Structure formats: structure tokens, C-alpha cells
Amino acid sequence: MKIKANKIIDSIKVEVKAKVNAYRIKGINPTIQTIIASNNTAIKPYVLSKIKQADNLGITMKIIELAANKKHEACEALIRVSNNDNSIHGIIIDLPVRADLDHNRLLSILDQKKDIDGLNPLNQALIQQGQENKAICPAAPQACIKLAESIDWLSGKQVVVIGRGPTVGKPLATMLINRNATVTIVHSHSKDLATILTPARFIFTATGQPGLLNANNVTAKHVIIDAGIAYKNDKLVGDFDVEAANKVMAYSSVPGGVGSLTSVIIFSNLLKCMNMQGYF
Ligand SMILES: NC(=O)C1=CN([C@@H]2O[C@H](COP(=O)(O)OP(=O)(O)OC[C@H]3O[C@@H](n4cnc5c(N)ncnc54)[C@H](OP(=O)(O)O)[C@@H]3O)[C@@H](O)[C@H]2O)C=CC1
Numbered sequence: 148m149k150i151k152a153n154k155i156i157d158s159i160k161v162e163v164k165a166k167v168n169a170y171r172i173k174g175i176n177p178t179i180q181t182i183i184a185s186n187n188t189a190i191k192p193y194v195l196s197k198i199k200q201a202d203n204l205g206i207t208m209k210i211i212e213l214a215a216n217k218k219h220e221a222c223e224a225l226i227r228v229s230n231n232d233n234s235i236h237g238i239i240i241d242l243p244v245r246a247d248l249d250h251n252r253l254l255s256i257l258d259q260k261k262d263i264d265g266l267n268p269l270n271q272a273l274i275q276q277g278q279e280n281k282a283i284c285p286a287a288p289q290a291c292i293k294l295a296e297s298i299d300w301l302s303g304k305q306v307v308v309i310g311r312g313p314t315v316g317k318p319l320a321t322m323l324i325n326r327n328a329t330v331t332i333v334h335s336h337s338k339d340l341a342t343i344l345t346p347a348r349f350i351f352t353a354t355g356q357p358g359l360l361n362a363n364n365v366t367a368k369h370v371i372i373d374a375g376i377a378y379k380n381d382k383l384v385g386d387f388d389v390e391a392a393n394k395v396m397a398y399s400s401v402p403g404g405v406g407s408l409t410s411v412i413i414f415s416n417l418l419k420c421m422n423m424q425g426y427f
């Protein structure tokens with residue numbers, strides 16, 4: 148069974164649209180600054196999707212790209228300008244950034260109150276402490292959790308997270324612990340994936356390795372939440388080989404799953420950030 152993201156997306160959009168309209172009536176124009184300093188192909192569908200959704204929701208999306216010849220300091224300067232610009236309410240740095248830039252340093256100088264993807268160390272620490280209500284939580288892990296919870300509750304369940312990257316795997320694992328799941332984290336050094344996966348109810352995967360999950364390592368008891376993004380023969384694909392779709396209990400598709408939900412959750416995060424900045 149393919150997990151449906153549409154209803155969840157639509158209900159978030161209705162809520163966001165109403166709040167954005169209320170701000171616009173007051174003369175406040177909710178605005179996001181996207182900073183691109185990357186040459187990774189996974190950025191493209193995200194940028195396109197955010198532009199389309201922002202337009203649909205009445206949110207202004209500004210995009211600035213760090214020129215190829217500019218160095219780390221220039222990227223920091225872009226962030227500081229947006230931090231200090233009162234007409235910008237949310238900032239997102241699309242990851243991964245270029246290999247010569249220090250992404251941890253860039254995320255750490257983001258104004259926490261404008262950190263709409265919740266990747267600043269202060270937001271991460273609040274999540275680590277189990278204080279998600281005080282934090283902005285990263286959009287993609289939130290999307291993964293919403294899709295999983297549309298199938299079954301997480302508390303007490305064995306779950307495996309494949310990938311320990313900064314945007315999905317690592318924050319997601321912590322957010323799953325906060326929901327009382329029993330979490331196993333798998334990465335590129337892990338051995339015997341099939342054996343690790345056997346006892347799991349949910350498998351969350353975020354590696355960008357197409358086919359990593361396939362007919363040889365999934366079972367009829369598994370619910371698969373696929374956040375992976377890659378291109379195979381010019382087609383957008385996740386980590387799960389959909390040829391094995393009939394072997395599992397449920398799976399989220401790529402496209403049409405985690406990504407599509409992520410690109411609306413970022414806007415509900417924007418509204419939470421605006422509240423923190425004193426906009427009501
Ligand atoms: N759908 C969405 O909304 C979003 C999708 N993404 C996508 O999710 C993926 C993960 O992004 P991000 O969190 O930034 O992580 P990274 O892309 O930085 O890291 C990938 C992770 O996958 C692990 N990995 C790679 N190969 C294997 C393997 N064969 N077996 C097990 N683990 C493996 C790596 O292990 P190690 O640490 O050992 O190197 C690493 O932890 C990417 O494809 C990205 O494009 C990201 C954000 C949102």
C-alpha cells in the first residue's frame with residue numbers, strides 16, 4: 148500500500164494559507180530567504196517545489212545563490228544580511244553545501260528565530276533535550292513522522308533509521324526517541340542490513356542510495372518511509388526499490404511522499420518562527 152501524503156499536505160496548506168492571509172491583511176508579507184551554495188542534484192526538486200508551494204500560499208520566496216568563485220566568508224555574509232533584514236522572516240540553507248564550505252559553522256550563525264529548517268545548534272539542542280515544543284524542528288524528519296503516524300503509532304515500536312546525515316537521519320532518530328520508539332541507526336559502516344531490519348516495524352531511510360532497500364531485505368511487516376532523493380535514468384527515485392512494493396505492508400513513494408510533505412512543512416515552520424519574532 149502506498150501511503151497517502153495528500154490529505155496531510157492539504158490540511159497543512161489550509162492552515163498556513165489562513166495565517167498568511169491574516170498577516171497580509173495587516174500589511175505583513177511573510178518572506179523566506181533560501182540560500183543555495185551547493186552543486187548537489189537533490190537541491191533542484193526542493194527549490195522548484197518550494198517556489199511552487201510558496202507562490203500558491205502567498206509567501207514570498209527569495210533565492211540567492213553563492214557564486215562559484217565565492218568562499219565561506221562570503222556565504223556567512225549572506226546569512227548575516229538576512230539575519231539583520233526585518234523583511235526576511237525565515238532563512239533556509241539548502242544542504243549539502245559545497246565541500247569547501249563548513250555547513251556546521253553556517254548553520255550556527257543562523258538567527259535561531261529565523262531558522263525555518265531547525266538545523267541551528269540551539270534548535271538541535273532543544274530537540275535533544277526533548278523540548279520540541281520550544282524548538283523549530285527540521286521539516287523532513289517532521290514529514291517522515293507524520294507519514295509514519297498515519298499508519299501506526301510509534302511509541303514502543305522497533306524502528307530503524309538508515310542514514311545519520313544532518314538533514315534527515317540524525318535529527319529524525321532523536322525525534323523518534325522523543326516519541327518513545329526503540330531506535331536503531333544504520334550507516335555506511337553497518338553490517339548485514341537485512342538482519343538489522345528484521346525486527347523493525349518502521350524503516351525510515353535517508354541515504355540517497357537507490358535500491359538500498361529492496362526485495363532481499365524487506366518483509367510484509369515493514370512500513371517504509373523513504374526520504375532518499377536521487378536520480379536514476381533522469382527519474383527522481385528514493386532509496387526503496389518500488390519493484391518490492393508488494394512485499395511490504397506500506398511505503399511512502401518518491402515522488403509523492405516525504406519530499407512533497409517537507410516542502411509544505413517548511414511554511415508551517417515559517418509561521419512558528421514569525422510567532423517567535425513577535426508577529427501575531
Ligand atoms: N525528501 C526530503 O524531504 C529530503 C530528502 N533528503 C535526502 O535524504 C538523503 C539524506 O540526506 P542527509 O540527511 O542530508 O544525509 P547525507 O546525504 O549527508 O548522508 C547520507 C547518509 O546515508 C548513509 N549511507 C550512505 N550509503 C549507505 C549505505 N549503503 N548503507 C547505509 N547507510 C548509508 C551515510 O552514512 P555515513 O554517515 O556512514 O557516511 C550518511 O549517514 C539525501 O538523499 C537527501 O537528498 C534530505 C532532506 C530532505
Ligand SMILES: Nc1nc(=O)c2c([nH]1)NC[C@@H]1CN(c3ccc(C(=O)N[C@@H](CCC(=O)O)C(=O)O)cc3)C=[N+]21
Pocket residue numbers: 189190192193195196197239240241242243264286287314376383401402403404405406407408409410
Ligand atoms: N536544509 C535542507 N532541508 C531539506 O529538507 C533539504 C535540503 N536542505 N536540501 C535538499 C533536500 C531534498 N529535499 C526535497 C524536498 C522536497 C522535494 C519534493 O518536493 N519532491 C516532490 C516533487 C519532486 C519532483 O517531481 O520534482 C515529491 O517528492 O513529490 C524533493 C526534495 C529537501 N532537502
